Amino acid sequence: MRRFIVAAAGSLALSTLAFVSPGLAGAPGAPAQPGLGAERAQPIDRSLGALGKRHDLGVGTAVDMSALADDPTYRQRVASEFSSLTAENVMKWETLEPQRGVYDWTEADRLVAFARENRQRIRGHVLVWHNQLPAWLTEGDFSSGEMRGILRKHIHDTVRHFRGKVAEWDVLNEAFEEDGTLRDTIWLQKLGPGYIADVFRWAHEADPRVKLYYNDYNIEDVNPKSTALYKLVKELKAEGVPIHGVGVQGHQTVNYAPTSMVQNLARFNRLGLDTAVTEADVRMVMPADDIKLQAQANVYSTMLQACLYTPHCTSFTVWGFTDKYSWVPGWFEGEGAANILDENFRAKPAYDALRMDLALAGGPRHRGHRG
Numbered sequence: 001m002r003r004f005i006v007a008a009a010g011s012l013a014l015s016t017l018a019f020v021s022p023g024l025a026g027a028p029g030a031p032a033q034p035g036l037g038a039e040r041a042q043p044i045d046r047s048l049g050a051l052g053k054r055h056d057l058g059v060g061t062a063v064d065m066s067a068l069a070d071d072p073t074y075r076q077r078v079a080s081e082f083s084s085l086t087a088e089n090v091m092k093w094e095t096l097e098p099q100r101g102v103y104d105w106t107e108a109d110r111l112v113a114f115a116r117e118n119r120q121r122i123r124g125h126v127l128v129w130h131n132q133l134p135a136w137l138t139e140g141d142f143s144s145g146e147m148r149g150i151l152r153k154h155i156h157d158t159v160r161h162f163r164g165k166v167a168e169w170d171v172l173n174e175a176f177e178e179d180g181t182l183r184d185t186i187w188l189q190k191l192g193p194g195y196i197a198d199v200f201r202w203a204h205e206a207d208p209r210v211k212l213y214y215n216d217y218n219i220e221d222v223n224p225k226s227t228a229l230y231k232l233v234k235e236l237k238a239e240g241v242p243i244h245g246v247g248v249q250g251h252q253t254v255n256y257a258p259t260s261m262v263q264n265l266a267r268f269n270r271l272g273l274d275t276a277v278t279e280a281d282v283r284m285v286m287p288a289d290d291i292k293l294q295a296q297a298n299v300y301s302t303m304l305q306a307c308l309y310t311p312h313c314t315s316f317t318v319w320g321f322t323d324k325y326s327w328v329p330g331w332f333e334g335e336g337a338a339n340i341l342d343e344n345f346r347a348k349p350a351y352d353a354l355r356m357d358l359a360l361a362g363g364p365r366h367r368g369h370r371g
Contacts, residue, residue, distance in 0.1 A: 046355075047080055047081045047082070048081055048082060048351075048354060048355060048358065049081060049082045049083030049084070049120075050083075051355060051358035051359055052083060052316070052358055053083060054358070054361070055308060055358070055361055055362075057307070057308070057313070057314070057315060057316060057358075058083050058084035058121055058314060058315035058316070058317075059082055059083055059084065059315070059316050059317075059354075059358070060082050060083065060084030060085055060086055060120075060121075060123065060315055060316070060317035060318070061078065061081070061082045061084075061085065061086070061317060061318050061319075061320065061321045062085075062086045062087070062088040062125075062279065062317065062318070062319045062320050063078060063085050063086065063087060063088055063111060064088050064089075064320065064325045065087075065088075065089075065090050065107045065110065065111060067324075067325045068111075068114065071324075073345055074322065074324070074325070074345075077321065077322070077341075077345060078114075078321075079114075079118045079120075081321065082120060082321075083120055083121065084120060084121045084122075084123060084167075084315055084317060085111065085114075085115045085120050085121070085122055085123070086122075086123040086125050086278070086279075086317055087107075087108060087111050087122075087124070087125055088125075088319075088320070088327075089132070090107035090108045090111060091108050091124055091125055091126070091158075092125075092126060092129070092132040093129075093132065093133050093134055093137070093154060094132045094133055094134045094135075095107065095108075095132075096108065096158060097134055097154065098134055099134075099136060100134075100136045100137075103157065103161075105161060108162075112162065112165050112166075116165075121167045122162075122165060122166045122167060123166070123167065123168050123169075123170070123278070123315070123317065124158075124159075124162060124166040124168065124169040124170065124210075125169075125170045125173075125215075125278075126169075126170040126171075126172075126173040126215065127154070127155050127158060127159070127169055127170070127171050127172070127199065127203060128151065128155070128171060128172045128173065128187065128199045129172075129173040129174065130174070130183065130185035130186055130187065131174075133186070137150065138186065142190070144190050144191060147186075147187075147190040147191060148190075148191055148195075148198075151187070151191070151195070151199070151202075152198075152202050155171075155199060155202040155203050155206060156202060156205065156206045158206075159203050159206035159207045159210065160206045160207065162207075163206065163207045163210070164207075164209075166207075166210060167210070167211065168210060168211035168212070168213055168244075168245065168276075168314075169203060169210055169211070169212055169213065170213050170214075170215040170247055170278065171199055171200055171203050171212045171213060171214065171243075172196060172199055172200070172214050172215070173215045173216070174215070174216050174217065175187075175188075175196060175214075175216070176216060176219075176225050176228055176229055177225070178218060178224070178225050179224050179225070180224040180225050180227060180228030180229075181228070196232070196236070197236055197239065197241045200212050200236070200241050200242055200243050201241060201242065203242075204242035211244040211245055211274065212242055212243055212244050212245070213243075213244065213245040213246060213247045213274075213276065213278075214229065214233065214243060214245075214246050214247065215246075215247035215249065215278055215279075216229065216247070216248070216249060217248075217249040217250075217251050217279070218249075219246075219248050219249075219264070220248045220250060220252075220258040220261045220264065220303065220306075221258050221259060221260045221261055221264055222260045222263055222264045222267075226264055229246065230267055230268065230271075233246065233268070233271065233273065234271055237271055237272065237273075243273070244273065244274055245273050245274035245275060245276060245314065246268045246273055246274075246275050246276075247275070247276045247277075247278035247279075248261075248264075248265070248275065248276070248277055248278065249277075249278055249279035249280075249319075250277045250278070250279055250280035250281070250303050250319075251279060251280075251281055251283075251319070252280075252281070252282045252283075252299050252303070253282065253283055253284065253299075253335075254282055254283070254284040254292050254295040254296045254299060255295075256299070257298060257299040257302040257303075258299075258302055258303060258306065261302065261303065261306035262306045262309050262310065265306060265307070265310040265313060266310060269310055269311055269312055269313075273312075274312045274313070274314045275307070275310060275312065275313045275314070276307075276313060276314050276315045276316070276317070277303055277304070277306075277307050277313070277315070277316045277317060278315075278317050279317060279318075279319040280300065280303055280316065280317065280318045280319060281318060281319045281320065281326070281328065281338040281339055282296045282299045282300055282338055282350065283328045283332060283335045283336060283337070283338035284296060284335060284336070284337055284338070285334055285335055286334060286335060286336050286337065288336075288337040292337075293337075293348055293349050293350070294349055296337075296338075296348070296349070296350050297348070297349035297350040297352070297353040298353070300340065300350040300353055300354055301350075301353040301354065301357055303316070304316050304353075304354055304357050304358070305357055308357065308358075308361045316354075318339065318340060320338075320339050321339050321340055321341055322339055322341040322342070322343065322345055323336065323337050323338065323339045323341065323342050323343045324342075324343040324344075324345070326338050326339055340354065
């Protein structure tokens with residue numbers, strides 16, 4: 001099991017520190033820290049991605065393609081700070097196939113090329129969701145059989161196009177309600193609950209080597225939603241369905257930090273599944289102040305530490321890294337400042353906390369393909 005230091009990292013200014021002090025490993029109440037001697041001291045002025053590599057952990061961000069094209073500072077930080085990239089929107093169905101049978105891979109391919117140029121992994125997001133679907137699909141009058149064929153073709157076409165270029169796919173996104181029942185989506189209505197196993201099988205047919213994830217929000221803790229998902233993926237595994245991991249999104253507020261995330265990730269781990277934090281951000285009621293920013297740092301740190309503590313937690317991805325391009329103000333009235341850098345790309349306490357957690361965590365662990 002990975003071991004880590006529980007630190008109030010957000011209160012430390014990392015720019016003033018050159019190395020992790022070996023003495024920190026003996027902090028009162030901290031877990032044992034094997035291998036953190038003088039010979040293993042690590043610079044903590046390195047990027048998040050570089051620090052994550054010590055633990056075989058991808059540290060990533062969702063990418064806004066307009067900002068990537070138009071904002072040199074944004075582009076430089078994406079290239080230098082992260083080891084993994086997720087398309088914020090350009091791999092979603094409405095973008096890839098705006099007209100039936102007419103694909104537009106331009107922006108998604110541009111992201112893949114950027115990642116390859118900078119030696120970064122790509123996380124594919126998302127194959128099957130009930131939102132951001134093309135109008136021709138949602139407004140069309142298709143039979144159940146036609147819908148099944150359309151969905152299978154979309155998965156095959158998309159996964160094959162990116163075969164060998166995408167490391168893992170969010171195959172199915174947000175299929176559960178908060179009470180643990182299946183969400184009444186277009187897919188459930190037309191295809192019945194069996195569609196869940198089918199979409200993983202179809203993705204595996206298209207690329208047998210890519211890792212396949214289920215992804216959802218509000219499943220960080222043990223609760224009715226995460227427990228229903230746990231039961232489902234246990235059944236899928238027993239049936240031989242090719243599902244390899246569970247992504248917990250990590251959309252939080254400063255008022256709440258997950259309290260049972262370690263236990264929750266552990267039970268998926270025991271099923272032989274990888275886990276990942278896939279869309280972390282921590283919003284607050286505006287305006288921001290020092291207290292809210294420190295609370296935000298603590299929530300980010302709680303989620304990263306849970307991942308570090310969990311064998312086979314493969315990556316930690318923030319859903320955008322600068323408040324300049326955050327999706328939050330457009331969706332949550334009066335809320336914002338959810339990311340780890342502010343609008344001017346200045347580090348917030350949350351950024352410092354993540355770097356400190358990665359710097360103080362124990363050594364690397366093998367976490368190869370499972371499932």
